[in-house]
Every structure is written in structure tokens, then in C-alpha cells.
Amino acid sequence: MVKINPEKITLDEEMSKRNLDKSSVTLLEEVKTKGKVWRDLSKKWGVENPDPPWKITLEATCDVLSEVSCALPGVERRWEEDELTDEHYKDVPFPERQLLALAHSMIRRGLIDEDDLKRRMQEVDKRLNMVE
Amino acid sequence: MSKNHKAAPMVDEVSEFEILELAVRELAIEKGLFTQEDHNAWTDYMHTLSPIPAARLVAKAWLDPEYKKLCIEDGVKASLEVGIDWINQMPTKFGTPSDYCNLRVMADTPTLKHVVVCTLCSCYPRPILGQSPEWYRTPNYRRRLVRWPRQVLAEFGMQLSEEVEVRVVDSNQKTRYIVMPERPKGTEGWTEDQLTEIVTRDCLIGTALPKPGKTANDKRYVRPAVNPYGH
Numbered sequence A: 001m002v003k004i005n006p007e008k009i010t011l012d013e014e015m016s017k018r019n020l021d022k023s024s025v026t027l028l029e030e031v032k033t034k035g036k037v038w039r040d041l042s043k044k045w046g047v048e049n050p051d052p053p054w055k056i057t058l059e060a061t062c063d064v065l066s067e068v069s070c071a072l073p074g075v076e077r078r079w080e081e082d083e084l085t086d087e088h089y090k091d092v093p094f095p096e097r098q099l100l101a102l103a104h105s106m107i108r109r110g111l112i113d114e115d116d117l118k119r120r121m122q123e124v125d126k127r128l129n130m131v132e
Numbered sequence B: 001m002s003k004n005h006k007a008a009p010m011v012d013e014v015s016e017f018e019i020l021e022l023a024v025r026e027l028a029i030e031k032g033l034f035t036q037e038d039h040n041a042w043t044d045y046m047h048t049l050s051p052i053p054a055a056r057l058v059a060k061a062w063l064d065p066e067y068k069k070l071c072i073e074d075g076v077k078a079s080l081e082v083g084i085d086w087i088n089q090m091p092t093k094f095g096t097p098s099d100y101c102n103l104r105v106m107a108d109t110p111t112l113k114h115v116v117v118c119t120l121c122s123c124y125p126r127p128i129l130g131q132s133p134e135w136y137r138t139p140n141y142r143r144r145l146v147r148w149p150r151q152v153l154a155e156f157g158m159q160l161s162e163e164v165e166v167r168v169v170d171s172n173q174k175t176r177y178i179v180m181p182e183r184p185k186g187t188e189g190w191t192e193d194q195l196t197e198i199v200t201r202d203c204l205i206g207t208a209l210p211k212p213g214k215t216a217n218d219k220r221y222v223r224p225a226v227n228p229y230g231h
Helices: A008-018 A027-035 A039-043 A057-068 A074-089 A096-108 A114-128 B016-030 B037-046 B053-063 B065-073 B075-080 B139-147 B149-155 B191-199 B201-205
Strands: B103-107 B112-118 B163-168 B176-180
Touching: A008 B112, A027 A074, A027 A114, A027 B016, A057 A074, A057 A096, A057 B016, A057 B037, A074 A096, A096 A114, A096 B016, A114 B016, B016 B037, B016 B139, B053 B065, B053 B075, B053 B103, B053 B191, B053 B201, B065 B075, B065 B149, B065 B176, B075 B103, B075 B191, B075 B201, B112 B139, B112 B149, B112 B176, B139 B149, B139 B163, B149 B163, B176 B201
Parallel strands: B103 B176, B112 B163
Antiparallel strands: none
16 A cells, blocks of 8 residues: 655645746747757667767756755755646657756746847857868 | 777757856856856766666675665765765765765565655756756656555556555755665676676666666656646
């Protein structure tokens, strides 16, 4: 017989009462719509690795935000990932939705700014796609 | 290099997601949330993680009753024998809240089957078991396993008789778990290396049973939760 831990039920209620601004982020909606997910890219290019190369650096970012700076504790990030996935990213595969949820949490918590992120993405895009 | 050598295929285009990941990281560093050195240390650490140490721990325990006793009494100490130091291997050098230094090894018996979940988020014994699979993180698995463990295990292909008690262990920020399944028949006389190969990640979570010849995890369809978050 499995007993449900009442402590966890309280926590669940606590989570649903939190005031995370779950409104959509325009920039992330664009990435969600336009971005090519690893599942499709790996199929297209015949790559067998099940995870994109950036998954490990994403995991490291999540860890350092929690363990080094305490700016975004791991358990809160995961709660928010669940909430935001339900609300905005449920059709996005993993780990792309983990990345979108992390960026969403960081913007809504004021850790990074949406306009700054947009500008930085344009710079990174230019850099990564530079031919010479 | 041989004339016949062909480079492995690679993805030769940059996705928006790759750009987003790098942009988020760079901005976080600029804002002083962490340094590049911090990030490098964690990335290096991530590269070292895999389920092999946990598989070896189980294989060793199958062969050595004294070691099995140690695993059950002190999982952290037993981990040292398979090369995992829960305290000092972390980039922090003192463990972390995400990989807390308390491992419990749950030994199955013919009448008791353990299975691991994290109902709260996705706590997982990463130092000894690597990164968690996608399905382990889903609310669907997390919510349903504690309510209907037998049915969920059946969905994983494990049909258990009524005589077998199913015990769900709930990981949290203080304690992590791995399952020590029973040694399967047909492995008599096997070496530790041979036994290690059949102890898959899913066996160590408790959603699969080791079987001679089976050395990989099955692919899982990831289901959305029926009742979304907060309902």
C-alpha cells in the first residue's frame, strides 16, 4: 500500500499559489515557432546522438544558477518549468522546452532582460553563422 | 588515416535553440550570476556522469554479500568502491543540494520490488546514475507512479504478481535512491564486467528488470499529464 506524503500535498498547494508571471514572452514564442528542434535536425543530417550538443551546457547553466549564485534554486526552476511547459511549451520536445522554460523564468525573475536577450541572440547568430 | 575513413555525420546548421542557449549563458556571465570558470567546472563534471558506476555497484554486490551489506547500510561509502565520491567530486567539493550526499540502495527481494520517483521535481542520483531520462522528469510519471505503481510498472513491461509488494521511494533534496534488483537467472558464473552490462539505467530506477542479453534501455513514449500543473 503506497501512502501519499501529506507534506508533499501541502507543497503542491504552495506551488500553485506562487505568483510567477506566466504570460508569454514574445521572443521565446518566436524561437518556439521558428526554431528547429534537435529531433528533426538529427534526422535530417543522419546524426545518431539523441541529445543536442548544447544540452550539457544547458544543464551546467541550470546547476551554476542554483549551486553557485543561488539566483534560481533548482527546485523552483523545475516547478516553473512544469508550469510554463503546461502553459506555453507542451508541444516542444525535450530538452528544447527545458531551455525555453529556463529563459522564461530568468526573464520573468528579472535576471536577464528580454531586449538584451534579443540583441545577444542576433550577435550570437551572426557569430555562429560567420563563414570566414 | 585510411582512405575509406568517413567522418561521422554532423548537423551542419545552427538552430535558434543553440543560439538561445549560448545567448542566455553569455548574458548570465555578464550579469555576474556566475563566471565562465564556474560554468566550465560544471560542464566538465557533467561529462563525467553516467549510469555505469551504479551498474557496477549492483554487479559487485551480487558477487559479494559483504559488499551488498555495505551498500544497504551506507550507500555513500559503498560508492567509493566504484569510484564515486559524493562529497569531494563535486565542483563545490562539499556536495550540493541538487546532488545531496545521502544515497540509499534499495535491495529488491523475491517479494519486494522498489521503484524510484521524485514527486516534487526530478531529484535523481546524478553522481552515480548520470542524467535522468526525459520520462522521469514528467508530471505524468511523477504523479501516477505514487498512485498506481503496479499499473505504471506494467506500462514499462513489468507484470508483477500480487504476492510482490511494490514500494515507491520518493527522492528529495536530502536523499537519493537507486534500486538493487535481484540477480537474474542465467547469469551463474558471470564476471563483474558481464553483470555490469545488464544492469541498465532503468533497472536502477526500478522500472525494468535485468535480463541476460539485454544491455540497453527501451525507448519510452513520453505522455503529457492528464491534469495539468496546479489542478
